[in-house]
Amino acid sequence: SQQGEEDPQALSIQEGENATMNCSYKTSINNLQWYRQNSGRGLVHLILIRSNEREKHSGRLRVTLDTSKKSSSLLITASRAADTASYFCATVGSGGYQKVTFGTGTKLQVIP
Amino acid sequence: SQTIHQWPATLVQPVGSPLSLECTVEGTSNPNLYWYRQAAGRGLQLLFYSVGIGQISSEVPQNLSASRPQDRQFILSSKKLLLSDSGFYLCAWSSSHYGYTFGSGTRLTVV
Numbered sequence: 001s002q003q004g005e006e007d008p009q010a011l012s013i014q015e016g017e018n019a020t021m022n023c024s025y026k027t028s029i030n031n032l033q034w035y036r037q038n039s040g041r042g043l044v045h046l047i048l049i050r051s052n053e054r055e056k057h058s059g060r061l062r063v064t065l066d067t068s069k070k071s072s073s074l075l076i077t078a079s080r081a082a083d084t085a086s087y088f089c090a091t092v093g094s095g096g097y098q099k100v101t102f103g104t105g106t107k108l109q110v111i112p
Numbered sequence: 113s114q115t116i117h118q119w120p121a122t123l124v125q126p127v128g129s130p131l132s133l134e135c136t137v138e139g140t141s142n143p144n145l146y147w148y149r150q151a152a153g154r155g156l157q158l159l160f161y162s163v164g165i166g167q168i169s170s171e172v173p174q175n176l177s178a179s180r181p182q183d184r185q186f187i188l189s190s191k192k193l194l195l196s197d198s199g200f201y202l203c204a205w206s207s208s209h210y211g212y213t214f215g216s217g218t219r220l221t222v223v
Contacts, residue, residue, distance in 0.1 A: 033211040042118075042202055042214035043156075088155065090212070100212065102148075104155035 006089055006106040014111050019076040021106040023089030024069075030094045032065055034074050037086045037105070046074075046087075051094070081112040114139035118203045118215030125222055131176075131190040133218050135203030138184065143205040145186040146212070147178055150200040162186060198222045 007022045023032070031050045035043040049056045049065045049072065056063045062075040076083055086105040093101070118135045125131060137143050144163050148156040158171045160178035168178050175194050179187045186203060203215040 031211075035212075035214075040200075040217070040219065042216045043204075043212070045211040045213065048211045100146075100158070100206070102156040 006087070006103045008106060009104070010107045010109075012109040012111065013079055015079060015081055017079055019079050019083070019108055019110070021074045021087050021089075021108070023072045023074070023091075023103055025072075025089075025091045025101075026070065027091075028094050029067075030092045032063075032072050033090045033092065033100075034061075034063060034072075035088045035090060035102075037088065039085075043088065076108075079108075079110045081110050084108060084110045114205070114207075114213060116203060116205055116213055116215045118218060120218060121216065122219045123221070125193050125220065127195055127222055128192045131188070131193050131197070131220070133188040133201055133203075133220075135186045135188075135215055136184055137186075137205050140184070140205065140207070142183060143207070145180065146204045146206070147186065147188045148202045148204065150202060150217075152199075156202065160188070193222045195222050 005024050013019050029051055031048055033048045034046045036046050037043045047056055047058050047061055047063050049063050051067055060077045065072045086107045088102050088105045090100050090102045115138045146161045147159040149159055150156050160168055160170055162168050162180045165180055165183055176190050198221050201218045201220055204212045206212045
């Protein structure tokens with residue numbers, strides 16, 4: 001069953017604005033990852049945050065993780081038209097085989 | 113550096129025909145390999161994963177099978193395609209440090 005659920009399903013913003021996407025999950029995790037997918041293409045790994053981390057930055061990306069609430073957020077600052085894509089969170093379970101479960105994604109449109 | 117190759121990029125096949133999608137990885141040894149399917153506008157569904165040569169685990173009963181004949185080669189197959197097999201198929205390998213690296217995907221349309 002799907003564990004990661006992104007919110008909102010779709011987001012439309014003006015270029016230069018910040019975009020925030022949220023991800024909720026249900027069981028304990030080893031780490032949580034965010035991916036980007038341009039239409040009709042494979043997924044590109046953006047950032048990985050481990051269960052013992054609370055915040056991570058990579059360029060214009062900021063990811064937070066709240067394990068008590070089982071939620072994560074991805075913030076894209078100063079958005080650009082090229083950021084238009086679908087964004088997925090993926091949770092990696094703890095334990096032997098670290099099963100990865102992807103959410104259904106947030107479709108972001110950045111209007112120039 | 114590690115790279116992953118997946119082909120073909122698009123494929124149109126008639127119902128009942130066989131399928132073979134291939135994925136190869138370079139620059140790493142003994143990778144964990146995965147096949148995912150993505151229906152239109154949906155998230156990714158894990159179909160198969162492999163932790164080594166000849167070791168295949170199936171996540172969902174399917175009209176599909178997978179094989180790993182070599183360390184860095186992962187093949188997705190079907191003997192007879194169904195209309196419901198249409199979708200976007202993605203191969204991936206994983207590392208504990210860098211998450212998943214995906215291939216560019218195969219758009220399969222069964223007609």
